[in-house]
Amino acid sequence: MENKNCVVLAYSGGLDTSVAIKWIQEKYNMEVITLTANLGGVDDLDAIKEKALKTGAKKAIAIDARQTFIDYFILPALQAGALYEQVYPMATALGRPLIGKLLADVAIKEGAGAVAHGSTGKGNDQVRFDVSMQVLAPNVKLIAPLREWNMTRNDAIDYAKKHDIPVPVTVNNPYSIDENLWGRSIECGVLEDPWVEPPEDAFKWTRSIDETPDQAEYLEIEFKNGIPVALNGKKEESIALIGQLNLIGGTNGVGRIDHIENRLVGIKSREIYESPAAIVLHHAHKALESMTLSKESIRFKEIVSNYYSDIVYNGLWYTSFHSDLAAYVASSQRVVNGTIRVKLFKGNCIVVGRKSDQALYSHALSTYDSADTFDHNASTGFIQIHGLSSKTQAKLQPETLSQSIVSGANPITPPETVYE
Numbered sequence: 397m398e399n400k401n402c403v404v405l406a407y408s409g410g411l412d413t414s415v416a417i418k419w420i421q422e423k424y425n426m427e428v429i430t431l432t433a434n435l436g437g438v439d440d441l442d443a444i445k446e447k448a449l450k451t452g453a454k455k456a457i458a459i460d461a462r463q464t465f466i467d468y469f470i471l472p473a474l475q476a477g478a479l480y481e482q483v484y485p486m487a488t489a490l491g492r493p494l495i496g497k498l499l500a501d502v503a504i505k506e507g508a509g510a511v512a513h514g515s516t517g518k519g520n521d522q523v524r525f526d527v528s529m530q531v532l533a534p535n536v537k538l539i540a541p542l543r544e545w546n547m548t549r550n551d552a553i554d555y556a557k558k559h560d561i562p563v564p565v566t567v568n569n570p571y572s573i574d575e576n577l578w579g580r581s582i583e584c585g586v587l588e589d590p591w592v593e594p595p596e597d598a599f600k601w602t603r604s605i606d607e608t609p610d611q612a613e614y615l616e617i618e619f620k621n622g623i624p625v626a627l628n629g630k631k632e633e634s635i636a637l638i639g640q641l642n643l644i645g646g647t648n649g650v651g652r653i654d655h656i657e658n659r660l661v662g663i664k665s666r667e668i669y670e671s672p673a674a675i676v677l678h679h680a681h682k683a684l685e686s687m688t689l690s691k692e693s694i695r696f697k698e699i700v701s702n703y704y705s706d707i708v709y710n711g712l713w714y715t716s717f718h719s720d721l722a723a724y725v726a727s728s729q730r731v732v733n734g735t736i737r738v739k740l741f742k743g744n745c746i747v748v749g750r751k752s753d754q755a756l757y758s759h760a761l762s763t764y765d766s767a768d769t770f771d772h773n774a775s776t777g778f779i780q781i782h783g784l785s786s787k788t789q790a791k792l793q794p795e796t797l798s799q800s801i802v803s804g805a806n807p808i809t810p811p812e813t814v815y816e
């Protein structure tokens with residue numbers, strides 16, 4: 397079906413993308429099909445579809461993509477230990493390539509000439525959408541209304557009123573929020589001052605520490621191949637398991653993140669996140685890896701985690717580097733089986749117990765009691781060899797142990813140029 401005069405717009409139902417429906421029609425003289433994807437942050441898909449049609453969309457499509465999001469994005473990222481800059485579980489960053497895929501699929505099926513999204517021109521999301529589209533649907537044109545129009549928030553509200561677009565009550569919300577199963581991202585307003593403590597009204601999923609229970613809550617999480625499969629001994633489907641952990645973690649104040657983040661476009665931004673399930677699962681998963689992976693695998697995994705996080709964050713999901721790295725990660729998880737016990741208390745998630753049939757931890761080797769099987773005498777020769785180069789250096793270059801580099805030397809900048 398050819399329908400080149402049609403745009404598929406990623407539609408959240410909020411002010412910006414509602415205004416975008418009309419704006420695209422006026423500016424580009426094209427018809428709009430809206431696509432709303434539920435990755436866990438959407439309550440009422442039907443209401444959003446209805447709003448899209450009322451605002452002038454020719455067709456409104458809604459897709460429940462939660463399971464795909466978990467299976468292809470969330471769980472592989474958990475297995476990879478993917479925390480951007482060591483702290484951000486990347487709920488938003490992981491959602492974008494999936495929405496990109498849905499946009500591409502719908503655009504191709506509908507024979508549309510273009511796709512559109514509501515990202516601004518200074519964030520990471522535009523990059524993630526655009527790069528995904530360039531790979532998945534290179535012949536489809538890209539429109540980013542918020543990057544192209546020069547409207548302030550108030551202009552957008554005026555535009556909406558002029559065109560009879562219902563302005564949502566949440567428009568008075570001072571924050572920009574993105575929400576899905578893996579977490580909630582909060583930006584803008586007073587949060588832009590890094591000195592200001594995030595006000596309580598920025599949070600929705602997590603309780604303030606003053607309001608969390610005074611009794612710790614213990615959880616047992618069972619993993620199979622690095623994937624959580626049971627909670628407190630009960631097998632759970634992944635959507636339910638993540639939902640429960642968001643609830644229990646949030647009740648105990650776990651999962652609040654306050655981060656000065658390095659965006660791809662060169663800006664440092666202050667980001668607030670709520671990701672209870674992601675934080676609990678990352679802690680537990682890492683604890684199980686420390687029981688089941690070798691020292692070398694763990695060292696290498698730290699490097700892999702960093703690269704993997706950068707790939708996701710920087711919008712390079714659909715690349716061969718990613719698929720190769722993902723293959724390594726998946727393979728590394730074949731021994732990550734077992735159960736982790738965590739204690740949630742006043743914003744903390746503390747690993748307090750671990751067990752695995754495939755543990756490399758051996759009590760017989762590590763114990764100091766009579767069950768010890770470790771050969772203590774073998775250590776003497778081992779240490780002689782291990783320390784040999786240190787010993788040689790101390791003898792032949794004793795000055796290297798007491799002196800560091802010449803003070804004041806600047807090894808990378810040449811001295812100022814002198815010329816006539």
Ligand code: ARG
Pocket residue numbers: 486488489520521572573574581582583657667
């Ligand atoms: N800084 C985060 C990221 O780049 C979150 C972006 C959140 N987007 C939003 N519309 N509030 O992944």
